[in-house]
Amino acid sequence: MIVKQLEEIRGSSHDIDAPTWNSRRLLLKKDGMGFSMHDTIIKAGTETLIWYRNHVEAVYCIEGEGEIEVVGGETHQICPGMLYALDGHEKHLLRARSQLRMVCVFNPPLTGAEVHDQDGVYPLMNENGEAVR
Template sequence: MILRNLTEANQSNRRIVSPDGNWESTRMLLKQDNMGFSFHITTIYKGADFQMHYQNHLESVYCISGAGEIESLEDGQKHAIGPGTLYILDKHDKHILRCSEEMHLACVFNPPLNGKEVHNAEGAYELEAEVI
């Protein structure tokens, strides 16, 4: 059994802050935990507006609090995000995430992240990032 506490994880090297200042993510479950996925609690800062394209990962995102929108760059559709919303990037969807009110999200990645990942120039996470 694995047990972790978010408050403790936030005070450790599991808390990663993006170099661009758009988000921070506490990596609660990682590849080294051998579960086949990773689980993160992520904060998107108010005013963030950035493009992502997870070419190497699939992601599910559940909004705990806050408000924003996601725009698909495939078809231009925009979808509101608020508490209780789940969005799933099941086709390596290229998208823009906009945050109008600081969002707290629960995120699951497959394959799992190693821990130190931040977005590359394409808005993706590399497969072989540094391990926490």
């Protein structure tokens, strides 16, 4: 059994703080669950370009308001209780009107070291935190 507390993650190497978001990575590839799980804060008043070319992601909003716009497509409002799943590797803009708190699940699982590149992509990484080509 795996047991973790958010307070143990805060301030650790698994607490990734970026300009528009903060991802507290609860379950990672090394945990062997086949997915990773994150408690993520999207900072109020921000817009983030994201494209999970190498991953699928499911996101469940537990706090705040914002929107997700698929580049070249539709826009959906985000509020507590809303789930969206990026099952088609959609490139999207994530906008936070207020601070958003999201539970995010990735497959394949993240190792914990990933950050978005200039295209909004997380690279595929091996157990040593090295990009897989």
